Amino acid sequence: MTPTCTSEDIQRIINKLKKSGYKLTPQRQAIVDTILDSVGMHLTVEEIFDIVKKKRPEIGLATVYRTIVLMHEENLVTRLDLKDGTARYELTREDEHHTHHHLVCIKCSQVLEFMDDLLDPIEEEIGKKYNFKVLDHSLKFYGICNECAKEETFKEETKYDKREG
Amino acid sequence: MTPTCTSEDIQRIINKLKKSGYKLTPQRQAIVDTILDSVGMHLTVEEIFDIVKKKRPEIGLATVYRTIVLMHEENLVTRLDLKDGTARYELTREDEHHTHHHLVCIKCSQVLEFMDDLLDPIEEEIGKKYNFKVLDHSLKFYGICNECAKEETFKEETKYDKREG
DNA sequence: TTTCTTGCAAACTTTTTGCATAATG
């Protein structure tokens, strides 16, 4: 479920950046490394910055922002919105037909990932019905994770603020 | 597809607010009216503010924010993230089993809505598989709308920034 | 009259940008 990263990943990323004419600076290397090391963690830019800073204290937050923007434009990272006010990013996995999806616990905010291609027929149907050329989809399930379900009985009201439409 | 609002909607909202102990001020009324009048438009708080201000210039932006937060907590509005940097809100439709979903054009940013309950069996399956009590889901399809498809041939690169995982 | 709400301004948070300096290919 949580794939580990290979040296192919790092090569793929570096090649793509080079191909687009970007220089490979130590700062960018450090940021790429951090993203590769944090698969499944859905880090914010600030969190990436904090990790990178440990190895290279001279690095600036603006550089991290600029690098993430750049990687996002190149589709090397995918943005994820978990409704806590800051954007989060994760490595775009090359091997996935579509991006994977997320189970978001509205009690503890834990995020599980899952792959599922059951959506493909729906995608096709919707495309035809609305004359819309579907390229990708994003799916999130909101609910209560196993641990939180054990802890206490869930109260139906509250916590709408963790979901989105 | 784009449902119009009935007086039942406004009664439902007002009753819910009253029931939760909130006072019904003219400011809140104006904001509720605006949201009811803008179904399908996915307004930002600032946009709601601009509309409300025309009728009641004395109203403050903070009041609009506070009212939206409050309505969101009461599940009267649903937050929607269309990746343009600001949160957007829409009326939570009472009659829907789940919230409706969105087709987002990555060229022109147009947002179409669609209802679909084909996801229910997937929801159930995922729930069992991951021991996750699913309460709701959010689904977005990203692609090219009919108009944009006509205009020009789509170039495969670019525009990843409009999508999310 | 008591409590909740408003408007304003200030504070905060996240993200972007200008600019001089430094590093890359």
Added chain:
DNA sequence: CATTATGCAAAAAGTTTGCAAGAAA
């Protein structure tokens, strides 16, 4: 060496909050 990238600090943009004055139940 020409160009691109960096770090810093300042600016933007979106959202939240403190507080005194005002309105609702």
